[in-house]
Amino acid sequence: MTDPRLERDWPAHRPAVFGAAYRITGSVADAEDVVQDTWLRAASRDLGDVRDLRAWLVTVAARRALDVLTSARARRVDYVGPWLPEPLLTGPDAAEPVLLDETVGTAMLVVLEELTPAERVAFVLHEAFAIDHARIGAVLGRSAAACRQLAASARRKVGARHRPAAPAAERDRVLARFRAAYENRDEAAMLALLDPDATLTTDGGAAEGLFAARKVISGTERVARVLVRVARRNTLLLRPAEINGEPGFVIVRDGRVVGVDTVTVADGRIVAYRRVLNPAKLRHLFR
Incomplete structure (x- = not known):
């Protein structure tokens, strides 16, 4: 039986789940699959020990998105021509709600492609969703200190390549x-x-x-x-x-x-x- 809290709060947390998956994969289709997988994982689990449901859902999505990204990067080796992230409509007619900030912009997603998968996950989770390094470590299988270093490395690379948006x-x-x-x-x-x-x-x-x-x-x-x-x-x-x-x-x-x-x-x-x-x-x- 699905946890009543999940049933009640899922609509409010879904944009964050989708947003994390999209920022990590750069793909709308893959992000939608990750959202579905995250729901199924949550619906089949006793969430009684989960204190911060949003953070838990986002990290579950990030773990799955990391798997997808790793596979996708292997496929992109043979991609013909330049690769750009799938465009996401975010105006009034948008079909998919997503949390908006600079990290979802196309220019930023292009820069994120230059990071290692681990750096990308650490950057997205910490910068866009304020997930602490210990939780990020659980996603990446690394210590909190190592994830802090990954996030710092990612910020340096992003800062060197990304130009802030004009007014x-x-x-x-x-x-x-x-x-x-x-x-x-x-x-x-x-x-x-x-x-x-x-x-x-x-x-x-x-x-x-x-x-x-x-x-x-x-x-x-x-x-x-x-x-x-x-x-x-x-x-x-x-x-x-x-x-x-x-x-x-x-x-x-x-x-x-x-x-x-x-x-x-x-x-x-x-x-x-x-x-x-x-x-x-x-x-x-x-x-």
């Missing part, structure tokens, strides 16, 4: 101007909005269809030229949306969603443009 008003202004330039196929206007060292990353997973570069494209002129060329050939529209807690675009062609764009803005210009085109990473957007 919301600045991002909204830049993205509105970029959208107008994109849909007018105005390469000159687009150039003015791109940082000299701007990058374009496209994740197509070798799927047929829209252009997806096998390598990251760098430089203002190259990025603008590629974006405009693809837009002209495919009659693409950009629909503003909240992606991973930040402003971005859903790409629409002939009334159908074919991709998702996320953008990093700094000092009034776009420094990183990321485009997910892999259909397998977009399935959850059509529910």
Whole structure:
């Protein structure tokens, strides 16, 4: 029989369970599977000795997500082209509630991919969910002191690679101007909005269809030229949306969603443009 406390409190804790799994795996589909596994584990257990149910559920989810991540990293060795996390719609129409903070942003998830699995788990649990190092140790099979060192190492790496998000008003202004330039196929206007060292990353997973570069494209002129060329050939529209807690675009062609764009803005210009085109990473957007 399911513990009455679990029945009562699960809806309140589910966003944290999903959020931990998503931050660790970078996959909506995998995070949903972890949520289901966590519920089944909790429903089959006597929770009478569990004092902090939220922390217990999050650590159970993290343990399972770590297994998933370890397996996924092995598969990504053979992934065709750049790999980006599955985009998560977080606006008013979002299907999946999730706790929002900087650690769920796409730029952060890209940086988290560079950590070891253990560092990623330690960072996510401590920074996003305030889980103490002793509990993290139970997930990783290490001492609290070792987990403290892992979290510190992860923070240093993240601090060296992650750029804090620009103010919301600045991002909204830049993205509105970029959208107008994109849909007018105005390469000159687009150039003015791109940082000299701007990058374009496209994740197509070798799927047929829209252009997806096998390598990251760098430089203002190259990025603008590629974006405009693809837009002209495919009659693409950009629909503003909240992606991973930040402003971005859903790409629409002939009334159908074919991709998702996320953008990093700094000092009034776009420094990183990321485009997910892999259909397998977009399935959850059509529910």
